Amino acid sequence: MKRTDLIPVVILLPLLGFVAAQVTETTHPAPEPRVSAVPVEAHAEAGRLGIARHMAEAAHLAPAPTPAAATDATHDLGDVRQRLAVGSAGTYINEILVERDSALARWPDRTSQPVKVWIGSGTGIKGWSDTFPARVRDAFEEWSDLGIPVRFEFVTDSLDADVHVVWIDHFDTPISGKTLWARDRSWWIVNANITLALHHNAGEALDDSSVKAIALHEVGHLLGLDHTSDTTDIMTARVRVRDLSNADRATMKLLYSLPPGSIRQGK
């Protein structure tokens, strides 16, 4: 096996461990009015309230070249740490660093060459609505409109896409969305795929606003965010809100102001 093939295997395992650990540690939330109206992500124990947890994990490694403009081999760790220290207030960037073993992953600048997104159809799956793809597009654009250097272009040819969004009836585990992304060895994300369910695995159907909220969460992962413990954020493991919070916005902006890679010395 080539060295490049090993990278995603190494990071897949701890992330799976993280997901498993969180299932056992999370207690039942007190249902909030907005939550019960917008069930999005939840654990199995959350029963009828919940929709899903997701897994965000690095999958296969795409042999994409590292952008020449900013390799992490040259970034100044001291400078990055300083910028983190100054910019982390009001964000959950430190939780992400813990979850990611002190490394940040993000897309390179894709303003002039937008990330091509193909959104599939769930026609034929019970519970499908022709309005769902528009909600997913809304989610991509809401994150992009924060001013991060990533634009999205929605394409009709899946072969031409960097990102694929597909639909299933339900997951066999208590999740309602799943994001898989791949990075190169410099921690630049190079492609990603999102799977969205139309039903919680307990059977509850998702409506338009739930699909939008799940999509916001999964696109957050696609762009490099991980979970926060604050349940008022869209990036909490069990989504309870419909919109991005100030912390969601601030964390994404901070992530895209920093180079990707480990902030540890010697890594």
Ligand SMILES: [Zn+2]
């Ligand atoms: Zn998630």
